[in-house]
Amino acid sequence: MTADMLIFFIFVLSIFLGFELISKVPSMLHTPLMSGTNAIHGIILLGGMLVLASAEGFIQHVAGFIAVVLGSANVFGGFMVTDRMLQMFKRKK
Amino acid sequence: MNMITALIFLIASVLFIVGIKLLASPKTARQGNLVAGLGMVIALLAVLPLMQGPHGTGVSLWKWFLIFAGIVIGLIVGAAGAYRVKMTSMPQMVALFNGAGGGAAALVAAIEFAHVTQTASTMFVVSMLSAAMIGAVSLSGSIIAFYKLEGHFDKPVTYPAQQVLNGVLFVLSVLLAIAMVAGSHSMVLMVLFLVLALALGVLMVLPIGGADMPVVISLLNSFTGLAVAADGFAINNIAMVIAGTLVGSSGTLLTLAMCKAMNRPVTNVLFSAFGKVNGASADAVAATGSVRPVQADEAAMLLSVASRVVIVPGYGLAVAQAQHQVRQLADELAQHGVEVSYAIHPVAGRMPGHMNVLLAEADVPYDQLIEMDEINPEMDRVDVCLIIGANDVVNPAAREDKSSPIYGMPIIEAEKAGTVIVMKRSMGKGFAGIENALFLRDNCRMLFGDAKASLQELVTLVKAG
Numbered sequence: 001m002t003a004d005m006l007i008f009f010i011f012v013l014s015i016f017l018g019f020e021l022i023s024k025v026p027s028m029l030h031t032p033l034m035s036g037t038n039a040i041h042g043i044i045l046l047g048g049m050l051v052l053a054s055a056e057g058f059i060q061h062v063a064g065f066i067a068v069v070l071g072s073a074n075v076f077g078g079f080m081v082t083d084r085m086l087q088m089f090k091r092k093k
Numbered sequence: 094m095n096m097i098t099a100l101i102f103l104i105a106s107v108l109f110i111v112g113i114k115l116l117a118s119p120k121t122a123r124q125g126n127l128v129a130g131l132g133m134v135i136a137l138l139a140v141l142p143l144m145q146g147p148h149g150t151g152v153s154l155w156k157w158f159l160i161f162a163g164i165v166i167g168l169i170v171g172a173a174g175a176y177r178v179k180m181t182s183m184p185q186m187v188a189l190f191n192g193a194g195g196g197a198a199a200l201v202a203a204i205e206f207a208h209v210t211q212t213a214s215t216m217f218v219v220s221m222l223s224a225a226m227i228g229a230v231s232l233s234g235s236i237i238a239f240y241k242l243e244g245h246f247d248k249p250v251t252y253p254a255q256q257v258l259n260g261v262l263f264v265l266s267v268l269l270a271i272a273m274v275a276g277s278h279s280m281v282l283m284v285l286f287l288v289l290a291l292a293l294g295v296l297m298v299l300p301i302g303g304a305d306m307p308v309v310i311s312l313l314n315s316f317t318g319l320a321v322a323a324d325g326f327a328i329n330n331i332a333m334v335i336a337g338t339l340v341g342s343s344g345t346l347l348t349l350a351m352c353k354a355m356n357r358p359v360t361n362v363l364f365s366a367f368g369k370v371n372g373a374s375a376d377a378v379a380a381t382g383s384v385r386p387v388q389a390d391e392a393a394m395l396l397s398v399a400s401r402v403v404i405v406p407g408y409g410l411a412v413a414q415a416q417h418q419v420r421q422l423a424d425e426l427a428q429h430g431v432e433v434s435y436a437i438h439p440v441a442g443r444m445p446g447h448m449n450v451l452l453a454e455a456d457v458p459y460d461q462l463i464e465m466d467e468i469n470p471e472m473d474r475v476d477v478c479l480i481i482g483a484n485d486v487v488n489p490a491a492r493e494d495k496s497s498p499i500y501g502m503p504i505i506e507a508e509k510a511g512t513v514i515v516m517k518r519s520m521g522k523g524f525a526g527i528e529n530a531l532f533l534r535d536n537c538r539m540l541f542g543d544a545k546a547s548l549q550e551l552v553t554l555v556k557a558g
Contacts, residue, residue, distance in 0.1 A: 004216055007326060007334055014322075014335050017110065018342025025117045027354050027464075028437070030347060030445035034311045035187045036116045036126050037344055040109055041194050041318045043133065043336040045167075046140045047201040049160050050328055053144040053152045060204050065163050067200035072167020073174070074194035079130045080175035081186050086123040088180075088453040 035082040042075025101139035102332040108132025109336050113343055136332050167193075180451060181411040184444040188239045188310045191317055195231025198224050198320035199287060205327050209278050217327060222270045224323035225283070226290040231316040233294030238310050241303045250299040256364070262293050297363075304485070305362045307444045308351045312363075315344025354439040356502045384520065387538035389547060392514050393554035395538075396422075399476035399512075401432045403468060405505055406452065408442045409482015409517065409544055416455035418548035419481065423457070425555045434461050436468040436478075436505045438486035469506045478510035482517070482544050488529045513537040516544050 025033060048071040052064030109132045115125025144160075146152045171190065178186040202225035209218060240246065266289045273282055301309055318340025325333030352359045396402060404423065410416060423433040435457065441448045449462060472478070480487055487507040490497040507513050508531050515532060517539060531537055540547055 003329075004214070004326075007329075007331065010331065011322065011326075011334055011338050014338035015342040018113075018339045018344075019346050021110065021113045021339070022117045022343045022346055022350075025347070025350060026119060027350075027439035028446035028449040029117060029119060029122060030311075030351055030354075031184065031187075031307065031450075032122055032126075032446065033113075033116050034307075034314055034344070034347055035183075036122075036129060037113060037318065037340040037347075038187055038191050038194070038314050039126070040112070040129055040133070040336050041314070041321045041340040042190075043136060043333050044194050044197045044201065044317075044321045044324060045164070046136060046330060047321070047324045047328055047333055048163070048197050049140060050144060050330070051201050051204040052160055052163070053156055054147050054208070055156075055204060056147045060207060061159070063200045063204050065159055067197040067204070068160055068163030069167045069170070070193040070197035070200070072164045073171040074167075074190050074197065075133055075171070076168045077171025077175045077186070077193075078190045079126060079133070080172055081178065081183060081190065082126045083123065084175060085183060085450055086126055088450045 032082055032085045035078065035085060039075060039078025039082055042071060042078050045071030045075050047071070095142075098139050098143060099331070101135055102330075105132040105136035105139065105332055106335040108135065109339060113339060136336075139332075140330075180454060181414075182242075183450075184307055184310060184447075185239050185242045188235045188242065188306075188313075191310060191314050192232045192235030192239070195228045195235060195313070195317040195320060198228030198317060198324050199226075199232060199290070200228075201324050202228065202320075202327060203283055203287060205324075206273075206278070206283050207280060211276065211278075215274060218274050219270075220323040220326035222273060222286070224320045224327060225287060226266060226270070227316050227323065228320035229287050229290035230294035230297065231313045231320060233291040234298045234313045234316075235294075235310065237295055237298040238306050238313065241298070241301075242306050244303070246299075246303070255296070255300055259293065259296050262289055262296065265289055266293065301363065307440075308348060308355075308359070308362050311344060311348040311351055312359075315341045315348060318342075318344055351440075351445060354445060354503075384532055385538050387514065387540050389540065389550045390554055392538065392540050393551050393558060395477055395512055395514065396426060396479065396551065397429045397431065397555050397558055399426075399431055401434075401475050402426060402477045402479060403434055403436050403463075403472070403475045403507075403510065405436045405438070405478060405480045405483050405487055405507055406441060406448045407438075407481065407483020407486060408447075409484075411442055411447060411451050411482070413482065413544035415481070415545040415548050416451050416457075418545055418552060419452070420455040420457050421552045422548055422555065423461070425552055429555065434463050434468070436465065436507075437462050438465050438483070438505050439503075441483055441486050465503060465505050472506045472509040475510040476512065478507045478513045480507055480513065480515045481548070484517075484529055487531055489531055489534075490529070494530075507531060508534055508536070511536065514540055516540045516542070516547055518543060 048067035055061045055064040112125045112129025115121040144152050202221045206221050269286045318337045322334050322337030426433050437448050487505050489508050491499045491502045491504045
């Protein structure tokens with residue numbers, strides 16, 4: 001099996017895993033969950049860093065730099081805003 | 094990728110999975126977010142040794158500086174957004190962060206495309222193009238969703254042949270993609286492709302009503318996840334594939350769950366402008382009866398002599414930022430021996446869970462919040478139902494009027510309470526833009542005015558009485 005095929009296997013299995021993970025979620029957690037998963041796709045920052053490192057020429061540098069800024073905002077802002085939302089659920093009696 | 098990096102990516106992936114799992118339960122949600130965040134930090138550190146300059150050279154100092162500066166700028170912007178945004182605007186903020194992720198995914202794909210060689214495998218190019226397209230759609234769609242939630246478009250934007258135009262744009266994008274996969278690795282085509290995708294994102298979201306934006310944001314969130322996964326394929330980064338796919342699939346399920354809470358199929362949300370149905374049914378909803386205004390002193394009396402009061406909060410409460418006043422009123426009423434609870438509709442406010450978050454901010458005890466399905470059977474034993482800035486979620490048309498656009502949506506059956514007091518700024522319509530027959534019922538009293546000021550007045554009156 002080639003490496004590409006292996007990644008494809010992982011892709012398909014991850015789809016099913018994602019479905020299983022949140023099969024039962026109370027509606028009050030819909031938004032925090034959306035926000036939390038939003039932060040997780042901020043892993044695109046890794047992609048931004050990798051392509052900026054290998055960028056050639058002015059345009060690629062600019063595009064890569066913007067990608068890093070956007071990815072960083074996604075990941076850090078995402079986790080922080082989710083934490084702020086969930087902080088408000090803290091007090092239970 | 095060496096063994097250690099691979100293992101660290103594996104640990105990060107496990108942390109993401111555990112994080113999402115914990116996020117899905119109220120007790121552990123906050124830890125879940127932190128666990129996922131820890132996974133992200135680990136993944137970010139693990140990628141550092143993988144970084145390479147052009148053609149396998151080392152990364153220059155200038156590049157390191159650029160990367161570091163970019164991360165810091167993003168961190169500052171993200172933190173400022175996350176901590177300075179008002180409670181009521183959090184969904185918009187999520188939309189913007191999601192758009193940022195989508196934009197980053199599209200740019201990464203575009204840059205990678207510039208490095209494509211004629212020997213690149215088809216799967217490699219296809220995944221890159223998917224990432225570029227989905228990411229760009231997510232970027233522009235999220236920005237429109239942001240503006241809609243900010244209230245910049247009052248009505249869904251509709252025009253003739255909307256679906257046809259979207260279809261044509263989509264076919265054009267696919268044709269461009271085929272050309273690029275076939276071997277035309279021109280950046281001009283790529284830029285054109287991105288522009289088409291951006292336009293598609295705008296046109297997809299424009300016709301959808303503001304009330305459905307949380308669903309749209311959730312859908313675009315899962316789009317971005319898929320774009321990130323596709324980028325992961327293209328640059329051969331397994332952590333991105335796993336994290337992106339998890340978000341894509343869990344986000345899809347979440348989108349469906351949100352639609353279910355509104356009792357509408359997802360296709361209905363995406364492809365039928367809410368406003369269109371509305372015009373046709375306006376006559377049918379024309380209810381009879383008259384509005385009965387009430388003054389604060391009478392309302393205060395009704396409340397303080399009741400034995401059971403249910404408060405139905407809505408978006409108006411969030412706008413007025415009157416959650417602390419609600420808490421005070423509930424406390425005062427409890428002093429008078431009134432049993433107070435809050436009825437929470439799953440889609441009250443602008444995001445599911447909005448009311449829980451809002452009331453939690455005012456330290457309202459958790460066990461006083463009752464979900465719609467639990468409160469409805471008890472509603473006819475409630476003396477006073479106090480509706481604060483909620484409208485569509487208590488509209489009896491959802492149960493009684495088949496021609497109503499919200500027909501079939503589960504509602505809080507406020508009309509069954511002995512007396513209904515509705516606090517509202519004016520007779521304006523709710524988010525769905527339809528009349529509310531509840532306001533014309535015999536047992537309904539309208540207390541007009543700003544929710545915060547009215548509540549303050551009620552608190553004073555109940556205290557004095």
